[in-house]
Amino acid sequence: MSINKSNKSKLIYTFLAWTISSLIFFPILWTLITSFKTEAEAISSSPSLFMFDWTLENYEEVLARSPYFNHFWNSIVISLGSSILGLLIAIPAAWSMAFVQTKRTKNLLMWMLSTKMLPPVGVLIPIYLLFRNFGLLDTKLGLVIVMTLINLPIMVWMLYTYFREIPSEVLEASRMDGASIGEEILYVLLPIALPGIASTLLLNVILAWNEAFWTLILTAADAAPLTAFIASYSSPEGLFYAKLSAASAMAIVPILILGWFSQKQLVRGLSFGAVK
Amino acid sequence: MATTNSRTLARLMLFPSVVLLLAWMLVPLCMTLYFSFLDYNLLTPGNNEFIGFLNYEFFLTDPAFITSFFNTLLLVGGVLLITLGGGIGLAILLDQAIWGRNYVRIMVLAPFFVMPTVSALVWKNMLMNPVNGLFAHFADWIGVTPIDFFAQIPLLSIIIIVSWQWLPFAALILLTSIQSLDREQLEAADLDGAGPFSKFYYIVLPHLGRAITAVILIETIFLLSIFAEILVTTSGGPGYESTNITYLIYTQSLLQFDVGGGSAGGIVAVIIANIVAIFLMRLIGKNLED
Missing domain, CATH: 1.10.3720.10 (MetI-like)
Incomplete structure (x- = not known):
């Protein structure tokens, strides 16, 4: 029974830790994702995390310009x-x-x-x-x-x-x-x-x-x-x-x-x- | 014989570091001190008259100084409050048995390695922009008016950005300290029927005391000199609402070319930093004796 209980608290702590750390990491993740979007998609009012046309054109342009x-x-x-x-x-x-x-x-x-x-x-x-x-x-x-x-x-x-x-x-x-x-x-x-x-x-x-x-x-x-x-x-x-x-x-x-x-x-x- | 020989050599080996640091600290500092007594502006070349404490008088009675002094206090205090509170919480959480702790640690630590200009611009544009930012999209979605962060709450916005950068540092230092806590003490407290709050208050918090002091002092040293985050987001504005002392001296020295006034400001900043430094040195000095 005590194993069960400690597993349960481990689950709660794991969930909490992953949620908070994802929020802290989010601005960096968002920057990385946005770098693969088109400019129009980057300011879209219904932004998407993964479902968009991935492109490398921004990298090419930064390097070229x-x-x-x-x-x-x-x-x-x-x-x-x-x-x-x-x-x-x-x-x-x-x-x-x-x-x-x-x-x-x-x-x-x-x-x-x-x-x-x-x-x-x-x-x-x-x-x-x-x-x-x-x-x-x-x-x-x-x-x-x-x-x-x-x-x-x-x-x-x-x-x-x-x-x-x-x-x-x-x-x-x-x-x-x-x-x-x-x-x-x-x-x-x-x-x-x-x-x-x-x-x-x-x-x-x-x-x-x-x-x-x-x-x-x-x-x-x-x-x-x-x-x-x-x-x-x-x-x-x-x-x-x-x-x-x-x-x-x-x-x-x-x-x-x-x-x-x-x-x-x-x-x-x-x-x-x-x-x- | 070998020892006198090695003593001499040891001095020689110290020489470059000591001389360089002495030159780096003393020469420019003396120059700043000297300039601070002159009527010296790069735009109006003159004979740079000696004017006594007039620059200090102007600097200290300038309303911009009073504003930026309090802004500096708010910035340092606000960031300390957020990073210490959040840091203690995170440190306790990451100290628990959780799955994938290494990945969590990596994510929490990441913001510390992002250069200040990148974090400030990413927050300013992609998150806090009142039209295209993610926060504005979110506000629209739940049906409230988006905040124009840098117009309405410029200083608080900068506090949020800087806190995000320094939270990982506080969390990491405090986590390192928590991990050195004697587990048997906690187990004994468990057996005595202590609840989580009394365990935190009577065992964990006292143990963290030294690490908390270290975080406060080290962060304060860096936070007093916040510059890039202000430069690329608000340029100190609107008005002087988000100008701190470092930024004020920068505008006076390099944008208005007032060498005398900027130098007086620099000396004031050195005095303020010294007050913090004395406490930090005491803490570290104690550790050297242990």
Whole structure:
């Protein structure tokens, strides 16, 4: 009898969970579906979920009418470039704090975190003027620099928490065998910490891909990543729902897939270890 | 000997990160502080006179600042309320034994990975548009007048969109925390005849305390700087009804080219963010000691 009862409550909870999560997911599903409709069907007052003539014309038109791949490429360069550059700077720092701890390590970590809390408008004007003077406005290089600096504290923190889980005896053993610090990091630490490093990279690619303050302010036509490209749909002419959906779908699907792989890292990275 | 050697090396390895972050934080911040005392407009090149606290006076007494200050509070508070309430509910629900939990989790998490410009435009056009949006179709279907979201309730509309983006984050953090709850405690409470509400109030909620604080503080940091969602939906309007402090400073700096005024606003924003940051740092600092 008790099995019966627990099955019944499982059924109710399952129903509730599926209903609520479908509602939360619905705007994304609706975007994906609309991207395969014609413009007339997209604004129809009796909208249909599946029963319509599926078409790829919106994708063709978005690709034909706008330099979509340029923006896509910009997004890739900016998010991947800043994440890799960030790793190169953050790994030595995280190694240093995790394995050669001093009294100041904790304060240093907290200070790095505090830079993340600086609101972007606090440095908006100087950054804009400096970028203008150095010719970095609307360049991928400029955005790679900004994204690296914005995400550096998160990278150092995430790597630090991963490195702390590695017993320092492993590193000491290699030192006894006469390995230099460089060799120690490259051949001992990196292979062990590879999953942690990969997670850090993944989360930072996602964060940089979706960043929408600096990308909107510092780019125009040339270096605009997808965030800025999609923003250009905010003042459209004529029928555009299906095309907006197609462009949006192409911008979010790659990162949705990456994101689903990085659920656990998300918690660790964004809560700075406050929740494990 | 090896240790002094590695100490020096450790400092060297820290050097790039520290110098870069110091440069990124201090140099522009000092420049903002300096500009905030100047009469400096890019449209009227002059000798950028030193005018003391006049920019601050203008910024803080501007009715637009008062409006956007309260809008910022409403935006942050509203989103926190919705995401925490919904997040706790979702976390408890997803913690139950259900079929297909992984699929449910994937669907709940998805909005967090949608870039802000996409989610804002999809909501604005395809859901909230008063003529062609899905909500309008639904309102017609049940026979009520559709709401013109961004004309009638601009700030609330933005709160709804941003809540949709941040609900997954709150739910995920709280779910992670709930899953670390000691099951034996709940079973013991069951044996003692505790009902679901007293179990929630006396066991689950206290256990979630730390995660809830983390969610509040982290979301606040990000929510204070909401920008893209406002830019692509209402551009702060109608009037200043949906302008927050970040957006106000953006219009002042980059649309009106008032470097002095925008800088004063920037410093005010930094001070506001600092107040939140101090609490967040305390929380995380405590965790470092554990």
